[in-house]
Amino acid sequence: MxxxxxxxxxxxxxxxxxxxxxxxxxxxxxEHGLDGFTMDDLAGAAEVSRRTLFNYFPSKLDAVLGEHPEIPPAVLATFHTGGPHGDLVEDLAELARAVLAVKQPDRGQVELVRRLMSTNPRLLVAAHERFEGITEEFTELVLEREGAGFDRARARLLLRLLLALFDTALVELLQEGETRSLDELFEVQLATTRQLFTS
Structure with missing residues (x-):
């Protein structure tokens, strides 16, 4: 090998x-609330050692939120050089597709996470902080690609719009009778938004 x-x-x-x-x-x-179990309980449930658990996540909050998938270096390199389409919005959408190729949540997972967010204020705050961190991370990627003349506020707005489309796709995924995958629903939201802004 x-x-x-x-x-x-x-x-x-x-x-x-x-x-x-x-x-x-x-x-x-x-089942128990964020304060109703310990890291030892979590290690036992996940069938890993306590040491392994802490190698992955430093706290219960981090474990519940999980890791966000890494975008393959080759995909990032292509984006950085202006590809793969030469259109910033479409190329950012390509990064989203790369993330979804790694992690494609199903309806049950989305319902569980949304339920947890609505009943655990600390999780909601932590998720918002992560959202802001991801926005800043991708803002830097856009500015590196587009150059110093590209306005930071403009980059942030574009990323927030794309994340809003992603969230809307998650809401659609939860609709009764919906059979499309999250990446398919994201594509629909992106296409609809393009039509709205160009009509």
Whole structure:
């Protein structure tokens, strides 16, 4: 087996463990509340050692929120050089597609997370802080690509609009009878928004 294949398998295993811990943390929070279980309880539920758990997440809050998927370096490099389409909005959407290719939540997961957010104010605050961090991270990516002449406020607005489309796609995913995947719903929201702003 090649070194790259071994690395890929290792990364996949790490991601699967991270996802298992997060799902266990979310279920424990749903059943007992955020203060109703310990990190030891979480380690036992996820079938990992306490040391392994802390290697992944420093706190219960972090475990419940989970890791956000890493965008492949090659995809980021293509974005940085102005690709793959040469259109900033479409290329940012390509980054979103890369994230969804790694983590495609189902309806049950989305319902669970939204329920937890509505009943745990600390989680909502932590999620908002993470949202702001992701916005800043991607703002820097846009500014690196577009150059110093691109207004920071404009970049932030664009990213907030795209994240709003993503959130709308999540809401649609929860609708009764909806059979489309999250990435399909995101594409619909993006296309509809383009039509609204160009009509």
């Amino acid at each position: 090649s070194e790259s294949a071994t690395t890929s398998l290792r990364e996949q295993k790490r991601w699967e463990t991270s996802q298992r811990i997060t799902l266990c943390a979310q279920r424990l929070t749903d």
